[in-house]
Amino acid sequence: HQPAISGTGVFTPEHVITNDELVESFNKHVDLFNAENAEAIEAGDVAAKEYSSTGFIEKASGIKQRYVLEKEGILDPARMYPRFRQRSDDEPGIMTEIALKACEPALAQAGLTGSDIDLVICAASNMERAYPAVGIEIQNALQANGFAFDMNVACSSATFGIQAAADMIRAGSVRRAIVVNPEITSGHLEWRDRDCHFIFGDVATATVLERAEDAKGAHWLVRSARCATEFSNNIRNNNGFLRRNRPDGMADRRDMQFMQNGRKVFKEVVPMVSEHMLQHLESEGVSPDQLRRMWLHQANKGMNDFVGRKVLGREPTPEEQPNILQDYANTSSAGSIIAFAKHSDAMQPGDYGMICSFGAGYSVGSVLLERA
Numbered sequence: 001h002q003p004a005i006s007g008t009g010v011f012t013p014e015h016v017i018t019n020d021e022l023v024e025s026f027n028k029h030v031d032l033f034n035a036e037n038a039e040a041i042e043a044g045d046v047a048a049k050e051y052s053s054t055g056f057i058e059k060a061s062g063i064k065q066r067y068v069l070e071k072e073g074i075l076d077p078a079r080m081y082p083r084f085r086q087r088s089d090d091e092p093g094i095m096t097e098i099a100l101k102a103c104e105p106a107l108a109q110a111g112l113t114g115s116d117i118d119l120v121i122c123a124a125s126n127m128e129r130a131y132p133a134v135g136i137e138i139q140n141a142l143q144a145n146g147f148a149f150d151m152n153v154a155c156s157s158a159t160f161g162i163q164a165a166a167d168m169i170r171a172g173s174v175r176r177a178i179v180v181n182p183e184i185t186s187g188h189l190e191w192r193d194r195d196c197h198f199i200f201g202d203v204a205t206a207t208v209l210e211r212a213e214d215a216k217g218a219h220w221l222v223r224s225a226r227c228a229t230e231f232s233n234n235i236r237n238n239n240g241f242l243r244r245n246r247p248d249g250m251a252d253r254r255d256m257q258f259m260q261n262g263r264k265v266f267k268e269v270v271p272m273v274s275e276h277m278l279q280h281l282e283s284e285g286v287s288p289d290q291l292r293r294m295w296l297h298q299a300n301k302g303m304n305d306f307v308g309r310k311v312l313g314r315e316p317t318p319e320e321q322p323n324i325l326q327d328y329a330n331t332s333s334a335g336s337i338i339a340f341a342k343h344s345d346a347m348q349p350g351d352y353g354m355i356c357s358f359g360a361g362y363s364v365g366s367v368l369l370e371r372a
């Protein structure tokens with residue numbers, strides 16, 4: 001069976017943090033930290049923290065603001081991480097709550113309800129618990145049939161999830177699937193580190209896949225998907241289930257939050273991505289100049305400009321390579337799906353577009369779509 005994407009949904013949290021607000025609270029945190037550690041700094045035992053700046057953030061990343069599920073905790077200079085209400089085990093978890101808000105518009109666009117779905121993949125860079133799988137909780141809340149599971153390939157979770165769902169539809173083992181990406185990046189971003197405090201934002205996206213022959217409205221044929229991984233330590237998070245067994249137990253260690261060597265990531269991932277996309281196109285007999293849209297992972301504007309230029313062999317127009325990172329920041333796996341959901345109108349039957357994610361792992365996932 002030919003798989004197709006027949007619906008997408010984006011849930012955007014209500015709270016916005018602008019770069020100016022972020023930098024103002026961060027710089028207050030720096031003053032607090034440096035005052036509290038004045039003696040150790042003086043003795044050379046602790047490094048003084050340095051201010052962040054809006055100018056740097058915009059120039060280095062292209063990010064202007066981010067949406068978050070909770071704002072006060074993040075901007076409290078004495079805290080610097082969100083305050084989430086602890087849910088009881090009888091309530092939907094916070095990931096399920098926002099996942100449903102993305103699934104609703106995606107299902108509505110496809111003209112379906114939850115009970116039409118027989119595969120739910122919760123694909124995101126963090127899961128709020130180990131088990132039961134968040135995907136199964138979402139399946140239950142949607143009253144979907146079949147089965148569900150969680151998968152984590154960091155920023156490439158959505159595209160890897162789409163590949164898994166599309167292949168199962170192609171093989172006939174499932175009929176309709178929803179891939180949902182509830183990304184609560186604010187929960188494990190290190191807001192106290194100026195190197196990365198501006199990078200991420202929260203969001204949830206959902207993508208409905210079904211047989212093309214079943215699709216009721218406008219849809220996209222999934223021509224093929226290609227996934228690739230190559231191990232790297234340059235984006236890493238050491239939090240995990242063995243944490244309390246370590247000698248320092250549950251200590252608030254820096255490596256328990258997002259860490260990266262941004263420069264290296266930039267340098268190493270960009271060539272990997274453009275080559276991956278070009279090889280994928282070639283294997284499908286589609287030339288780069290047939291590509292009407294590239295919905296790229298949304299981490300850094302410079303990175304996307306570079307990838308776009310390499311793939312098309314010229315400067316892409318903003319329409320050909322739409323960015324959403326100026327508004328949403330990096331939303332991990334959801335970024336390329338937001339770009340696709342918001343910038344795929346006005347394409348004609350037969351037009352090609354490619355979704356491409358990249359990030360920790362390293363991982364790259366591309367999905368070649370044709371407007372039906």
Ligand code: CO8
Nearest residue numbers: 052053056060125155185189194195262263299300359360
């Ligand atoms: N304000 C002012 N100055 C700063 C700031 C700041 N906020 N931050 C750093 N500086 C300083 C640095 O200290 C450095 O100073 P010096 O030259 O004296 O050492 C100077 O500015 C330059 O710093 P960088 O070299 O770090 O600056 P870059 O130009 O490389 O920009 C970026 C930094 C924007 C991070 C850039 O390297 C980048 O975007 N790289 C690609 C990163 C990327 O795409 N990563 C993907 C990660 S996401 C992923 O895979 C998913 C993970 C799971 C989700 C996690 C959820 C939280």
